[in-house]
Amino acid sequence: AQSVTQLDSHVSVSEGTPVLLRCNYSSSYSPSLFWYVQHPNKGLQLLLKYTSAATLVKGINGFEAEFKKSETSFHLTKPSAHMSDAAEYFCVVTKMDSSYKLIFGSGTRLLVRP
Amino acid sequence: GAVVSQHPSWVICKSGTSVKIECRSLDFQATTMFWYRQFPKQSLMLMATSNEGSKATYEQGVEKDKFLINHASLTLSTLTVTSAHPEDSSFYICSARGGVSSYEQYFGPGTRLTVT
Numbered sequence: 613a614q615s616v617t618q619l620d621s622h623v624s625v626s627e628g629t630p631v632l633l634r635c636n637y638s639s640s641y642s643p644s645l646f647w648y649v650q651h652p653n654k655g656l657q658l659l660l661k662y663t664s665a666a667t668l669v670k671g672i673n674g675f676e677a678e679f680k681k682s683e684t685s686f687h688l689t690k691p692s693a694h695m696s697d698a699a700e701y702f703c704v705v706t707k708m709d710s711s712y713k714l715i716f717g718s719g720t721r722l723l724v725r726p
Numbered sequence: 727g728a729v730v731s732q733h734p735s736w737v738i739c740k741s742g743t744s745v746k747i748e749c750r751s752l753d754f755q756a757t758t759m760f761w762y763r764q765f766p767k768q769s770l771m772l773m774a775t776s777n778e779g780s781k782a783t784y785e786q787g788v789e790k791d792k793f794l795i796n797h798a799s800l801t802l803s804t805l806t807v808t809s810a811h812p813e814d815s816s817f818y819i820c821s822a823r824g825g826v827s828s829y830e831q832y833f834g835p836g837t838r839l840t841v842t
Contacts, residue, residue, distance in 0.1 A: 654835055656819070719768075
């Protein structure tokens with residue numbers, strides 16, 4: 613069965629410093645993986661997606677993630693945090709059946725200190 | 727492109743009444759739409775999967791008679807919360823899948839339901 617684990621419920625960084633949000637997945641097959649961001653009382657916005665092409669995926673707003681099969685990880689990074697990056701981030705894996713359902717991680721709240 | 731809208735964005739209703747939430751794909755035809763529920767400071771919980779022209783498939787533990795889903799066209803799905811109670815108060819989010827073989831879902835902005 614597929615699953616995804618976000619290792620940190622909260623991450624706090626100072627503005628201008630690097631961001632690392634960790635995600636590990638479990639899947640019998642090569643999955644599709646996504647990172648979504650949710651600002652308070654808003655819907656979800658796709659940051660980036662991995663679909664078995666390049667293992668280093670670049671997304672919007674300077675975010676990128678690297679798919680590491682040997683470590684079953686898909687960590688999200690950004691070189692320099694901005695105040696506007698403060699939000700909830702979800703790592704998501706696809707369910708490998710014909711349902712096209714998504715399996716969500718529990719989320720990581722990113723706090724950015726001035 | 728790939729915009730999904732929801733209406734209303736927030737609604738307050740009295741206990742015992744019914745509320746309808748609309749989800750529309752504005753610039754693409756949605757093969758499948760999904761309805762999620764999100765409690766404060768929690769992740770999204772899938773409630774049901776909706777395919778145009780067929781009955782919705784509900785996740786285990788979701789009452790299909792309470793959460794009525796209709797997917798009348800390739801651009802519109804509705805969720806009706808029937809006989810709402812305070813415990814139904816939540817943030818409801820829909821998403822839509824466009825491509826035949828695409829796993830990517832486009833999410834609506836969500837609807838905040840408060841039942842008094």
